[in-house]
Amino acid sequence: MKKGLKVFALVAVTLIVQRLLGHPRILPLATAFLLPMPWIIGPPLLGFDRRWYWLSFPIGLGWDLFFEPIVGIGAIAWSAAALMIWTGTSIAAERRTCAWFAAGAGGAVVFWLIRSICFLPLDLPGTPTWSWIGISALLTGVWCAAVHTVMVLDLPARWRQRQARRLRL
Amino acid sequence: MTRRTLLFRTLVLWAFFEIIAAAQVRGGPSGGTILSSWVRALITPPITAVEGMTHSMNNFVAGFRSSRALAWENQRLTNEMETLKNRNATLLTDLQATLQAAENLRDLPLFSGTPARCLYRDVGRGLLLVSLGPGAPTIDRDTPVLGGGGVVGRVIRIENQDCWIESLTHAAAAIAVTTSDGLTHGLAEGTGGPTLEIRFVSHRASLTVGQELVTSGADGIYLPGFPVATITSIRESDGPFLEITAHPVADPTTVQSVWLLHDHNPTEGIAQEDS
Secondary structure (H helix, E strand, C coil): CCHHHHHHHHHHHHHHHHHHHCCCCCCHHHHHCCCCHHHHHHHHHCCCCHHHHHHHHHHHHHHHHHHCCCCCHHHHHHHHHHHHHHHHHHHCCCCCHHHHHHHHHHHHHHHHHHHHHHHCCCCCCCCCCHHHHHHHHHHHHHHHHHHHHHHHHCHHHHHHHHHHHHHHC | CCHHHHHHHHHHHHHHHHHHHHHHCECCCCCCEHHHHHHHHHHHHHHHHHHHHHHHHHHHHHHHHHHHHHHHHHHHHHHHHHHHHHHHHHHHHHHHHHHHHHHHCCCCCCCCEEEEEEEEEECCCCEEEEECCCCCCCCCCCCEEEECCEEEEEEEEEECCEEEEEECCCCCCEEEEEECCCCCEEEEEECCCCCEEEECCECCCCCCCCCEEEECCCCCCCCCCCEEEEEEEEECCCCCECEEEEEECCCCCCCCEEEEECCCCHHHHHHHHHC
8 A cells, every 4th residue: 555545544544533532422522632633743743744744735624524514624724733833843843742742732722723713704603612722732732642652662663572572582 | 845835835725725615604694605795895895996986987077068068058158148239239229320310200290110220321323221120020112211301212122121222312213302382393313423303393483492392292102291302503494494403301321220111102191181
């Protein structure tokens, strides 16, 4: 499977999981997680090429298809968050887990704010409260930090080392 | 790709997606999409401005045309007023001349006539051109003409409101005259000059220089009793008649206003006198 197609497939899976978080039997705060955020903050924090920035637009369009009443707003909001992250990482050289947390929380705040601003001229309901934005920022930051932690742990490599050690014994 | 390019493309994409979103939302007073209301809000001011400018331009053009029409009308009325002023002045002159003529005719027998103003005189041919003015009655040929205290001549040609008058001094003019007492009759003939010759007066007639001759009515044109000429010289001749020279009472070279008689048929006048 090609790398690009693989990324899109994973993004789609992420969106589907995000959709599942809104299931009535799941905790209401679960929707405060913005699961696609690692796809937005990951490339700049990992030092990927700048063209990865454009990935935010398809993610936003997919978000629109799954979670918004109209198409277009999510693309703007997610790309705004991506733009903020790309700008921030070019200024700050921090790449640790706390940076992932801050980027995730900041991206969530930017996402919700830009989404609300875009809703203003359209006279549409759905603007979140400040408390919801705070909760979402916190949880999204935690989610991003968790992703980075898992990436740092590199569990497949550890698993392979463990298997090799067992074979040597 | 520089940061500025990225930012510019992002902004373009944001605008594009916002437009896409606006095209999907229905709302506003007209019930259309938000995008249509935005487009309407964008288009309405220029359209209103253009309509206002067009309206103002039309008003300006209409005002300019009206002003031009008013200027023309004003010019026309000014010209008409000048014409009326001139006509009024002419009428005033005519009235003064008529009053003067009436003053001169105060001693004449009663008559009814139409006043006319002298426009042109040809002393050499003994012709006068007079104007009757608007509303004058129909004038016939051979209508007697009075003015300057006596008979001026007769109408020989009518041109609309103008009449050509043959003066008594015309070489071919002749008028039957008599003395005031009616004892002596004669025929006053024009000489082409300023004087008249009185013919067919016998040697036995008792005439004196300075005596006034009046119309006798015998020629069938002039009513009797109107002054014609004053005798200036009387000479005995070898012939059967006296050679009498007279000066017309009404000088055709100075007369300005004349009267054209209405009842100029002498036979009718004589018949009325007889009755």
